[in-house]
Amino acid sequence: MRLGPTATVARRAFASAAAGHGSHEGGGKTWKVLSFVVALPGVAVCMLNAYIKKQHHSHDSPPFTAYSHLRIRTKPFPWGDGNHTLFHNPHTNPLPTGFEGPHH
Amino acid sequence: MARQAHAYHMVDPSPWPLTGATAALLLTSGLAVWFHYHSTTLMTLGLILMLLTMYQWWRDIVREGTYMGHHTPPVQKGLRYGMIPFITSEVFFFLGFFWAFFHSSLAPTPELGGCWPPTGITPLDPFEVPLLNTAVLLASGVTVTWAHHSLMEGQRKEAIQSLALTILLGCYFTTLQAMEYYEAPFTIADGVYGSTFFVATGFHGLHVIIGTSFLAGICLLRQIKYHFTSQHHFGFEAAAWYWHFVDVVWLFLYVSIYWWGS
Numbered sequence: 212m213r214l215g216p217t218a219t220v221a222r223r224a225f226a227s228a229a230a231g232h233g234s235h236e237g238g239g240k241t242w243k244v245l246s247f248v249v250a251l252p253g254v255a256v257c258m259l260n261a262y263i264k265k266q267h268h269s270h271d272s273p274p275f276t277a278y279s280h281l282r283i284r285t286k287p288f289p290w291g292d293g294n295h296t297l298f299h300n301p302h303t304n305p306l307p308t309g310f311e312g313p314h315h
Numbered sequence: 316m317a318r319q320a321h322a323y324h325m326v327d328p329s330p331w332p333l334t335g336a337t338a339a340l341l342l343t344s345g346l347a348v349w350f351h352y353h354s355t356t357l358m359t360l361g362l363i364l365m366l367l368t369m370y371q372w373w374r375d376i377v378r379e380g381t382y383m384g385h386h387t388p389p390v391q392k393g394l395r396y397g398m399i400p401f402i403t404s405e406v407f408f409f410l411g412f413f414w415a416f417f418h419s420s421l422a423p424t425p426e427l428g429g430c431w432p433p434t435g436i437t438p439l440d441p442f443e444v445p446l447l448n449t450a451v452l453l454a455s456g457v458t459v460t461w462a463h464h465s466l467m468e469g470q471r472k473e474a475i476q477s478l479a480l481t482i483l484l485g486c487y488f489t490t491l492q493a494m495e496y497y498e499a500p501f502t503i504a505d506g507v508y509g510s511t512f513f514v515a516t517g518f519h520g521l522h523v524i525i526g527t528s529f530l531a532g533i534c535l536l537r538q539i540k541y542h543f544t545s546q547h548h549f550g551f552e553a554a555a556w557y558w559h560f561v562d563v564v565w566l567f568l569y570v571s572i573y574w575w576g577s
Contacts, residue, residue, distance in 0.1 A: 253450045257449075257451075280426050289353050
């Protein structure tokens with residue numbers, strides 16, 4: 212195909228722009244820098260924050276009240292004795308009758 | 316073999332749609348049997364058949380795409396057009412849980428005490444571990460983009476390292492969520508607060524586990540085995556799309572259920 216000089220220049224500009232976009236030089240480096248300078252330090256700061264806030268926790272569970280809208284057991288769970296939820300924690304999760312164990 | 320005058324993939328007959336459908340039937344009826352008769356036999360059978368189907372079906376697709384050259388550009392376009400409605404359907408799946416949550420929390424019933432969180436519920440502090448989880452997932456979104464650019468630039472080692480980092484962040488998220496579930500002062504049996512919380516965050520956690528497996532068990536392994544080229548790596552892109560989707564769902568969960576809902 213024969214093209215005038217202006218068209219040739221324009222085509223070359225498009226071709227090199229497309230090549231520059233296609234090879235994506237530097238994109239990997241940018242995202243690597245973002246990973247190590249922004250993303251991971253952000254995780255570290257949030258880890259520190261979660262750790263510090265955890266230190267100020269009180270370990271007392273609120274007193275048990277047998278609310279009818281909580282600790283619902285319309286039929287037994289299909290696992291265990293049918294009265295404990297899947298992620299049961301005796302220190303934080305009371306059964307419908309109250310906490311298990313002597314310390315509560 | 317007859318000459319093929321088009322670029323489309325004429326698939327061979329395969330048993331996996333049939334075993335997959337059988338697995339789906341066994342799994343759902345097995346779940347019902349477990350709930351009603353406390354027997355896990357049928358469910359386990361369905362689970363095993365499903366895992367076998369997944370392994371063999373995807374193994375076949377990897378062979379067709381990587382070694383047999385069936386994934387021509389128009390076929391790759393078809394794979395893209397398949398992944399988009401799949402993720403859209405997942406969006407609507409989660410939309411249902413958000414609907415249930417806002418239905419229950421925007422106008423709390425008198426039985427709950429007319430307030431949200433309901434009377435007697437101590438919610439989790441959104442600015443402790445949930446905030447850390449947000450940072451972990453956002454960071455993994457950055458590292459997966461780093462992996463994608465490394466792949467496109469042919470930086471093999473960096474692609475492996477950044478992909479491994481993404482997977483580690485995914486595993487860290489799952490560990491933190493497991494700890495939160497154990498430490499939570501409420502359970503799935505604590506009324507509509509417990510059910511909306513654990514169903515929404517539980518299905519999200521399941522999706523994180525699936526996304527991590529997709530990135531680790533399939534993409535990282537295939538990258539190590541030289542399956543991906545800088546031009547042809549749609550399997551990786553699909554996993555990255557899925558990962559970003561899981562990330563965005565978490566942001567909505569965090570803002571509405573953890574933050575506003577507490």
